[in-house]
Amino acid sequence: MPPHQANGLPAGHEADDYFHTNPPPKALSSHQSLAREFIQYHLENSPRRKVVLVTSGGTTVPLENQTVRFIDNFSAGTRGATSAEYFLQEGYAVIFLHRQFSLLPYSRHYSHSTNCFLDFMDEAEDGRVIVRKEYQDKMRRVLQQYHHAKDNRLLLLLPFTTVTDYLFELRSLAVIMQPLGNRALFYLAAAVSDFFIPRERMEEHKIQSRDNDAGGQGSGASRQLVVNLDPVPKFLSTLVQSWAPKGSMIVSFKLETNPSLLVSKAEQALKRYHHDLVIGNLLSTRKWEVVFVTSDGEERWIRVPKARRSKSISGVEELVGKAERKHGMEHVDLEGGTVTEG
Numbered sequence: 001m002p003p004h005q006a007n008g009l010p011a012g013h014e015a016d017d018y019f020h021t022n023p024p025p026k027a028l029s030s031h032q033s034l035a036r037e038f039i040q041y042h043l044e045n046s047p048r049r050k051v052v053l054v055t056s057g058g059t060t061v062p063l064e065n066q067t068v069r070f071i072d073n074f075s076a077g078t079r080g081a082t083s084a085e086y087f088l089q090e091g092y093a094v095i096f097l098h099r100q101f102s103l104l105p106y107s108r109h110y111s112h113s114t115n116c117f118l119d120f121m122d123e124a125e126d127g128r129v130i131v132r133k134e135y136q137d138k139m140r141r142v143l144q145q146y147h148h149a150k151d152n153r154l155l156l157l158l159p160f161t162t163v164t165d166y167l168f169e170l171r172s173l174a175v176i177m178q179p180l181g182n183r184a185l186f187y188l189a190a191a192v193s194d195f196f197i198p199r200e201r202m203e204e205h206k207i208q209s210r211d212n213d214a215g216g217q218g219s220g221a222s223r224q225l226v227v228n229l230d231p232v233p234k235f236l237s238t239l240v241q242s243w244a245p246k247g248s249m250i251v252s253f254k255l256e257t258n259p260s261l262l263v264s265k266a267e268q269a270l271k272r273y274h275h276d277l278v279i280g281n282l283l284s285t286r287k288w289e290v291v292f293v294t295s296d297g298e299e300r301w302i303r304v305p306k307a308r309r310s311k312s313i314s315g316v317e318e319l320v321g322k323a324e325r326k327h328g329m330e331h332v333d334l335e336g337g338t339v340t341e342g
């Protein structure tokens, strides 16, 4: 018997209803074809290849169908993009489902305001544009890894924007990944909105301020915009129960701001969804500490020591060890240690 939701419907029903009443993203069928080809390629060419779906970045909740305003979820995509690089290093093929324009594996080193690519470049005496001497070694390493991933078709980049796009994509990808069986891993680092506006209640056009209404200015409460959001169905239970391949490993992230809630919320999620692992993090310390919470009651903190805190924590190596133990796989050891226990 599938577990029941607060509204009395079995877990899958709420999600089914969601997909009938909200429109799929325009790119869904082209993304499905790309993902099918990607999985097929790896099944045929390297049948032992493990494939991870990494989700990354925040989902939006549009307030209008022709969207001018939207609610956003916090996430730059650092965790997802960094983790994808480490999964690639560990020999995984990666489907990177990411918020459009958020950070991407490899290019993340040279994008965004703090890492503007122009600051890494120079003009040589003969007028050629070159990489500055002090950045050559690192950029060569990043470039080699990037080319390795590209040349071996190990990285598939698929963008989403809204929470509805995200859920349609997640469902399709999980189903497409079914032939992988226990070689599939789900690493759900995207920051997914808990609330949304259902299609039938969404304004078509830009919401007007009351100033524009015939009959005058309006003030105070009459000019407030009251937004009424519904809860997003608990898709994680449906992912675990029916979309994902049997025997696959499913890892979700839990983001909190209140330290006293983090571990209990992670435990609650595991009890509710019956997946493998919740990686908890706090907004303020997420770059150097995470907690692994497993259904057997294990609570394990992984910390980057103070001296190395300029590096982002990924936790992937620890996780890969767990996945391999779960499936009795041999471990392929690759360099690039990221985490240290503290």
Ligand code: 9Z3
Pocket (backbone or CB within 6 Å): 057, 074, 075, 076, 077, 078, 079, 080, 188, 189, 190, 191, 192, 193, 236, 252, 253, 254, 255, 281, 286
């Ligand atoms: C996370 O907790 C991620 O680690 C961060 C990464 C969003 C904090 P950045 O991209 O940040 O490096 O800037 N993701 C949150 C996952 C989430 O929203 N989980 C939901 C939940 O726990 C659905 S699985 O309810």
